[in-house]
Amino acid sequence: MKLVTIDHSGNIHLGVKLDNNVFxxxxxxxxxPEEGIPTDVMSVIANSEAVIPQLERYIARVLEGATAGTAYLLDESQVSYGPCVTNPGKIICVGLNYRKHAEETNAAIPxxxxxxxKFNNTIASPGDDIPLPNRVTSQVDYEAELVIVIGKQAKYVSKEQALSHVFGYCNVNDLSARDLQMxxxxxxxxxxCDKFSPLGPYLVTADEVGDPNQLTITCTVNGETRQSSHTSDMIFHCDEIVSYISQHMTLSPGDIILTGTPEGVVLGKPVDQRVYLKHGDVVTIEIEKLGALTNRMVDELL
Structure with missing residues (x-):
């Protein structure tokens, strides 16, 4: 299932991406009306075993008599999405987790x-303008990343059991102000910085994704490919990451883990070739099976 949040003029609706429409x-x-059907994505994540089958049955029943143009069956081109995870409890990030990215930045393999x-102030929607905080940084970089969304409480879980605690996966642009970072x-x-973690467009359940370390991952800036890699290049794979973190803290439903970025970032280029993001740049992150996340960079106005 591909879950989405639909932004109706600031009111967030829960939706499901179908083949040609959004429900x-x-x-x-x-x-x-039907009792027990959730209306927000965090409730689905927290109660997935009971809720997902109920949602599937409900959608099938409603669609039996549905026609295009109804209020609940939308053309995707007309949909404004919110972040596919609206209120993560924890935002945990893994740095230097792609072998070729570590090599391009001359960093030791961890x-x-x-x-x-990161914090919730960084969460942003697909299609949002992302403010470049030019008062404090001139070196904002893109980072295409796969996000793990936790679906079951995890504490001291083994690598073998780790992925059974995952609800699903999504795209993120882990924007990074390199001068501030270093x-x-x-x-x-x-x-x-504000809006430095746009998420989406889809939160795809783990059963649809399969092996999260067998996915292509790309980033384009103004249509030019900057990152083109594969999640198999992760140094620590998704099962290792979930298991490792769970040895040190309890992971709860709705927590998200950003799993690192592949090679091709601005920071990895020679100093005289580094051109950081600027006003008007359009960045698209796309991971196999997870759709495409696009945002425009704009100068911050205060």
Whole structure:
């Protein structure tokens, strides 16, 4: 299942991406009420084993009599999406987790996952304009990344059991202000500016994705391919990451883990060839099976 959030002029509806349309669950419930159907994505994540089969049955029942143009069956081209995970409890990030990216930045291959965090102020929607905070940085970089979304509480889970605690996966652009990131040994400042983690468009359940380390991953800027890689190049694969983090903290439904970026970022280029993101640049992150996430960079106006 591909879950989405639909932004109706600031009101967020839960939806499901179908083959040719988007099914607006919130609108459907007005015409076809049914108890127990969730209307927000965080409730689905937290109760997936019971809710997903119920949602599938409900959508099938409603679609039996549906026609195009109804309030609950939308043409995707007319949909404004919100972030596919609206309120993550934790935002945990893995640094230097692609072998070729570590090599391009002349960094040592990590012996353990390098962890840092972001905050909810960084969450943004597909299609959002992303403000470049030019008062404090001139080096904003793109980073295409696969996101793991936790679906079941995980504590001290083994590598073999780790992925059974995953609800699904999505795209993120882990935007990074490199001058702020490298100012100290702690990367947080360069990673946590407002809207520096656009998520989406789809939150795809784990059963549809299959092996998360067998996916192509790309980033384009103004249509030019900058990153083109494969999640198999991760140093620590998704099962290792979930297991490792769970040894040190409890992972809860709705937590998200950003799993690192492949080679091709601006930081990996020779100093005299580095051209960081600027006003008007359009960045698209696309991962196999997860759709495409596009955002435009704009100068921050305060």
């Amino acid at each position: 607006d669950i919130t609108e459907a419930l007005k015409a076809f 012996q353990y996952p390098i962890l840092f965090n 100012r100290t040994q702690q990367w947080l400042l360069g990673k946590s």
